[in-house]
Amino acid sequence: MRxxxxxxYTEKVMKHFHNPVNMGKMVKPDGVGKVGNMACGxxxxxxIKVGTNKQGKDIIKDIKFQTFGCxxxxxxxxxxTEIVKGKTLEYALKIKHTDIMESLQGLPPxxxxxxxxxxxALEDAIxxxxxxxxxxxxxxxxxxxxxVLKHNQMLEEEYKEYIDSQLN
Amino acid sequence: xxxxQKRYYFDYAATTPVDKRVLEAMMLYFSxxxxxxxxxxxxxxxxxxxxxxxxxxxxxxxxALQTEIYFTSSATESNNWALKGIASANKKKGxxxxxxxxxHHCVLNTAKWLSQKGFDVVEAxxxxxxxxxxxxxxxLINPQTILVSIMHSNNEIGIIEPISEIGKICKExxxxxxxxxxxxxxxxxxxxxELNVDLxxxxxxxxxxxxxxxxxxxxxxxxxxxxxxGGGQERDKRSSTLNVPGIVGFGKATELCEREMEKEGKRQxxxxxxxxxxxxxxxPNTHLNGPKDSRLCNNINLRFDFIEGESLLMYLDSRGIAxxxxxxCSSPKLEPSxxxxxxxxxxxxxxxxxxxxxxxxxxxxxxxYFLKTLEKSVKKLREMSPLxxxxx
Numbered sequence: 001m002r003x004x005x006x007x008x009y010t011e012k013v014m015k016h017f018h019n020p021v022n023m024g025k026m027v028k029p030d031g032v033g034k035v036g037n038m039a040c041g042x043x044x045x046x047x048i049k050v051g052t053n054k055q056g057k058d059i060i061k062d063i064k065f066q067t068f069g070c071x072x073x074x075x076x077x078x079x080x081t082e083i084v085k086g087k088t089l090e091y092a093l094k095i096k097h098t099d100i101m102e103s104l105q106g107l108p109p110x111x112x113x114x115x116x117x118x119x120x121a122l123e124d125a126i127x128x129x130x131x132x133x134x135x136x137x138x139x140x141x142x143x144x145x146x147x148v149l150k151h152n153q154m155l156e157e158e159y160k161e162y163i164d165s166q167l168n
Numbered sequence: 169x170x171x172x173q174k175r176y177y178f179d180y181a182a183t184t185p186v187d188k189r190v191l192e193a194m195m196l197y198f199s200x201x202x203x204x205x206x207x208x209x210x211x212x213x214x215x216x217x218x219x220x221x222x223x224x225x226x227x228x229x230x231x232a233l234q235t236e237i238y239f240t241s242s243a244t245e246s247n248n249w250a251l252k253g254i255a256s257a258n259k260k261k262g263x264x265x266x267x268x269x270x271x272h273h274c275v276l277n278t279a280k281w282l283s284q285k286g287f288d289v290v291e292a293x294x295x296x297x298x299x300x301x302x303x304x305x306x307x308l309i310n311p312q313t314i315l316v317s318i319m320h321s322n323n324e325i326g327i328i329e330p331i332s333e334i335g336k337i338c339k340e341x342x343x344x345x346x347x348x349x350x351x352x353x354x355x356x357x358x359x360x361x362e363l364n365v366d367l368x369x370x371x372x373x374x375x376x377x378x379x380x381x382x383x384x385x386x387x388x389x390x391x392x393x394x395x396x397x398g399g400g401q402e403r404d405k406r407s408s409t410l411n412v413p414g415i416v417g418f419g420k421a422t423e424l425c426e427r428e429m430e431k432e433g434k435r436q437x438x439x440x441x442x443x444x445x446x447x448x449x450x451x452p453n454t455h456l457n458g459p460k461d462s463r464l465c466n467n468i469n470l471r472f473d474f475i476e477g478e479s480l481l482m483y484l485d486s487r488g489i490a491x492x493x494x495x496x497c498s499s500p501k502l503e504p505s506x507x508x509x510x511x512x513x514x515x516x517x518x519x520x521x522x523x524x525x526x527x528x529x530x531x532x533x534x535x536x537y538f539l540k541t542l543e544k545s546v547k548k549l550r551e552m553s554p555l556x557x558x559x560x
Contacts, residue, residue, distance in 0.1 A: 017479070018486060023552050034554070041476045041504070041519035045554040066554035070478040074552060 010105040013075040020078035022085065026064040031129030033121040035148055038155055042069035042114060044077055046121035050089070050129050058089045058135075065121070072111035076118040079103050089126055093141065095119060124148050173488045176534050180374075180466055180527030181323055181351060182492055186417065187376035187528070193420040194378065197413040205410050206401060215412045222419025226383060229426050230368065231359040238384045238402045239415050243350040243371035244274040245395070246384035247317075249406070250346040250367045251278045253392040254315045255287055258344070262312035264288045268300045268329075269510040270322050275348060276506070279317075288312065296512050297459040298327040302334050313343050320349040320363075324507040324523055325458030326467025328352065335364025344390060350374055350382075354425035355465055356433065366390050372414065376528060377421030381414035432528060436465040439526055439535050443468050446539050451546050457508060457521055468524040471508075474556040475549040476519050483545040484522075489538055492523045 009017075026047035036043030044067045051061035063085050065077040079100050084092040097115035101107050107115060127145040130137050137145075177185075197218060203211030205219045220234070227234045240246045255265060267279050269291045283289040292305045300318055309316070316338050321328045331347050338345035346367035349358060354375035360368055368385040372378055386392055386405070398407025425432075440463075447454050453473035472480065477493035484491055504518035513521075526535070550556045 014482075014486075017482065020552065038516040041516070043554050066552060068474060068553040068555045069476050071482050073476070074479060 008108050009071060009075075012079075012103070012105045013071065013107065016075035016078040016104070017071045020065075020074055022062075022064050022081035023066070023078065024064050025066060026062065029064075029125075031125040031127070031132065033124030033126070033128060033148075034152065035117055035120045035124060036068070036155070037117075037151075038158070042073045042117055043067065044069070044073065044117055044121040046077075046081075046118075046125040048122075048125045048129060053088065060084050060087055060089065060092055063125075069114065070111070072107055072114040073117065075104060076100050076107070076115045077121070080118040080122055084122065089129075092122060093126060095122065120144070120148055176489045176538060178524045178526060178530070178534075178538060179490045179492050180530070181326075181523065181525035183373050183379065184376045184527055185529065186378055187421065187424060189424060190377055190417045190420045194413040194417040197416050201412075203412075205412060206399065215410075218416050219410055219412060222415045222422075225419040225423045225426075226370075229358065229422050230353075230370075230385060231361055232385050233388060235403065236360075236385055236388055238386060238406050239410060239418075240382045240384055240406060241380055241408070241411070243272075243348065243369050243374075243382045246369035246371075246382050247272070247274045247346075247348055248278050249384055249392075249395040250369065251275065251282060251315065251317060253395055254344050254346070254367070254390075255282050257391045257393040258314040259287075262314045264290065264310055264313040266290050266292060266305065266308050266313060266316045266318075268292045268294060268318050270294050270298055270324075270507045271317070271319055272323055272348060272350070275317055275319070292318070294510050298322055298325050298507065298511050299459070299462075300329050300334065302330055302337055305334055306337050309337070309341055309343065313341070315344045315346060317346040317348070319351075320347045320358075320368075321352040321464050321467075322458070322507060323351050324505060325469045325511070326351070326464035326525075327458050328356075328462045328464065331363045331365065338366075339364050351464060351467075354422065355429070357429070360385060360387070367392075372418035372421055375421045375425050378414050378417040381411055381418045383418070428528075433465045436526055436530070439530060439532065440465060440468055442532075442535055443524060443526075443539065444470075447542065450539075451543055454546075457511065457513065466526045468526075469521060470524065471513070471517065471521040472546050472550075473517070473520060474553040475546060477522050479549055480520075480522055480545055483549065484541060487541045487545070489541060492525070493521065 029047035030050045031048045033046040047064045048060050049062040050058050053059045063081045065081055067074050067077045097119045100115040100118055123144055127141050201214045203215040205212055205216035223234045223237050227237050265282055265287050267275055279289045290308050292300050292308060294300055318329055318334055320331050335345045344366045347365045348369045350369055350371045353370035366387040370383050372381040394405050396407045401407050444456055447470050455471040457469035457471050481491055481493045504515050508518040
């Protein structure tokens, strides 16, 4: 059993998996990002509360996640919340999936998409906040949001029946 | 020093430990009686006698003639040989080969290879429990059909297929019928005549014997080409120096399984049902994959809504419990189990499935620990899941 863990996942990944930080649903979040791919077995919800720092910049005051997925999906969700909590939105938007991988000391190649998913969930939560509060959204973020939207729509159509059955 | 966590093995369908009694029987054939059974001197004679004794035990269990048992290196080899050997030797008669959609990959991929070589491979569908319907299968048989290969019991969901009935249809049509019995061999009575099979695969490491040994039963008169050519061992059908200690172990393992079958079958069935009943009753939104009846005495396959199989496997693993999952997340292609998909379970639901397989050394206490841990682990993972209605 130790072999599987050592071969596939680093200790850092397993630490986040067993003791995820910032896990759960947030009451009245300022922004929510929902991304995922049901067929591959990953769904991530990212919730943020936004505040301002001494310089007057928007920061992620609080962040929570909910994840349906494999070990890597849970670990990357937990890791990204740890990285960006208390940081400015500007900083959070610069986080790349490779940064998460680095903080986890690596992921198996077939699990890299989990770290991509985590950054997308965060970006979309930030988009949601900016959009709702009428703040400036960069072209890049707008484009990313549209991609997530398109993807989610596709998923919704494909898995509507299943998701409904699960939620009832 | 940190105390080593006690480990609990619930993956007997993957492989089994070698029974100490089996190991003891094998030991003599490594450094003491090390002869090559093909040699005609006394060293060879000793080894040959041991091989023939094992052959007798195996043939006796499945009611076959000793000359119908061929030793191979694995169930994968036996299945490759059955399909390729029959296809090659009978291609003048026709080119259709029928398999089921829930076969093991070694049958599926061999069949795929045959179709690339021009054979007409068709798959019989299964119902939601995994049953192959003999009537439906009959419709797939055309005058070109030379072989039907349907597994006796499935490695993932434990279903026992109506082999005897399918065999009868094949017999009437004069078509060869092969069954992969790797999972059922040693767990229930097997009689090649009652099953109406012409070829049967069985493996040693699933029944507390060593790895690297298996058989293909080939009914007398069946026309089959060898897969391996060479020195002409196994009556010119399967060349290779015989794996004497392995074969001795397989024979001994068969003998023990047969002797203890009734008692063990009952004991394991009771433990199996305890796991199934507890999970369905105490863990909400849990489903049993495969049938309740007509199921191997040691197989349980459960599906939990809102969570993913690999995560559950790893949680259990960290608490010392070994189970198996065929969730997409643990496969390179991110595709969930072909068996569950063939049963009509949607991809997104199939992810939350784990296989639990018990065996000779599973105790009631182990099962109690397992169930307690399972309940806790599922609960913990569901707390994280956005799909869980309670989290909304």
